[in-house]
Amino acid sequence: MRATVMYGAGDVRVENVPDTRLVEPTDALVRVTRAAICGGDIWPYNQMQPSETGQRMGHEFIGIVAAIGADVRTVKAGDVVIAPDAWSDGTCVFCREGLHTSCLHGGWWASDGIDGGQGEGVRVPEADGTLVILPVGRDDALMPSLLTLSDVMGTGHHAALAAEVGPGKTVPVVGDGAVGLCGVIAAKRLRAERIILLGSHPARIALAKEFGATDIVSERGDEAVERVRELTSGFGAHSVLECVGHEQSTVTALSIARPGGAVGRVGLPQRESIPTALATFFKNVTVSGGPAPARAYIEELLPDVLEGRIQPGRVFDRVTNLDGVPDGYRAMNEREAIKVLIEF
């Protein structure tokens, strides 16, 4: 079969890889119908050291079950299924607590011999725990929005929960990428009163406004902090979503949090330490978040997608086929595209 392999910074190839096959009795084989390129894939696209063997890519996909192992009970061949950002058994102590990314028997796509999502087929371990059956056909018009439930929409939702978004709250969202835009959707859905997008890209700002952003701050650094303070009576904001992971964006997020507020961080941290800890301490600001347990949120968010109340699929502003994946990486890296959908 064909799949996406990264060999180093800027070097993404689509090539032949071994066909997937069932290994464990709890496996399912999924023929991928749609996948996505994630903002997180752009980090190695900029930084990966050259590798001779390469790195399979992709962790967001929807597909059709092609075969199941002997112990699989909940999905069957022909089902249209969505896979979350990590695979998980659904039964361990962490899965039961809703933290599927820490599943005792789970793991990440495209590592440890598991296929990535940006390819024609994926062996899905712990299929009963991992996969969620979709009640629509493979080419339903809702597919882009459904695909976001595999990661990016769940990540925005996770940031909003970590930041304790709720009715009446003022919610700055740091970052106008696909995660930040989904964070706007999540904040609106959780009834934030005011949503301030910190971003500068005109098309993304326009989309954020349609998603519910009430204010836009396009300045950066200290100026951005000052602008948010002006917008919040000088106090800062209750709930801040950090959707980038850079040092500067993290400092901004912590700085605009109100005393007693919370920062939900989902941007992959690019530094080992959390900056401005002392100021954060004196303000009693809570820092929470991490990789989103997207699996935990699919059932909650799915009805809103199916009934059209949220349209996170609008973050996809480019569609390509598998051959177009390398150019999709380039386009996202150059901020030419917000997020790229891959159709098979």
Place this chain on the structure above:
Amino acid sequence: MRATVMYGAGDVRVENVPDTRLVEPTDALVRVTRAAICGGDIWPYNQMQPSETGQRMGHEFIGIVAAIGADVRTVKAGDVVIAPDAWSDGTCVFCREGLHTSCLHGGWWASDGIDGGQGEGVRVPEADGTLVILPVGRDDALMPSLLTLSDVMGTGHHAALAAEVGPGKTVPVVGDGAVGLCGVIAAKRLRAERIILLGSHPARIALAKEFGATDIVSERGDEAVERVRELTSGFGAHSVLECVGHEQSTVTALSIARPGGAVGRVGLPQRESIPTALATFFKNVTVSGGPAPARAYIEELLPDVLEGRIQPGRVFDRVTNLDGVPDGYRAMNEREAIKVLIEF
């Protein structure tokens, strides 16, 4: 009047200072009857640069109201009152949210011309918001425990709330100082199932056990982390109280948190950044806490002290008078005393 003044590391003096007097109509004058030396006072005792003018000290005291300003309504001369770690108006937006340490019109003792608690008298700004009347006489046997409500017991409680302590939780408490010991009391009071004290001082360990600690870890660094992992089925703990503020204790606290767990930090951070942010991120660990809004907790904790359900006053293992304060600092610095009570 006489009061404690620090002139540099190791240089604490008791000397004459100007008598207190009413300045604002919202002030009260309090004649101090009992005060305490705080672990936080030991930081400048080790690090303060020499100062010609000196620094007044103390932020934990109980006393008798000697006079009130024209606008004071809730306290009157003769009342026995407790003062929390910060003064606050009790009416601003942050006070109403229970974060009195961020009061818009409040501040800290022993700074900006306000007296410290380790002296004969204190001008208390915003007296109606700051002071709580105690329903006991000035020399009641409960005075040591009541005095802890001014800061140290409230701080242990704050750490426990920030760490989301609750029934069934396993709660490591990092640090066997007075705050850590009060953290043990707070964790027990909030019905933690298991309380692991990380400390090595025999007398403090004995007291921690009486307060409710079920396990003791006396190792440090990686060995301490390993021991807590062993005690928690390899997972780490739900709720961790960081009651020291050192880099090593913070790393330990973050390392022993279970995925999805929370670290409540109340130890004054000795570093500007929070370490191990990446590991903390991947585990979805929440970091919360800061200076305790002790004022917010007095009403909640007071009945437990008055009815003898908690005895935080046992952290005082030395009593002195004002003249003995310099030696009290020395004794706490050398870990000869857990916490020193000053009687006037």
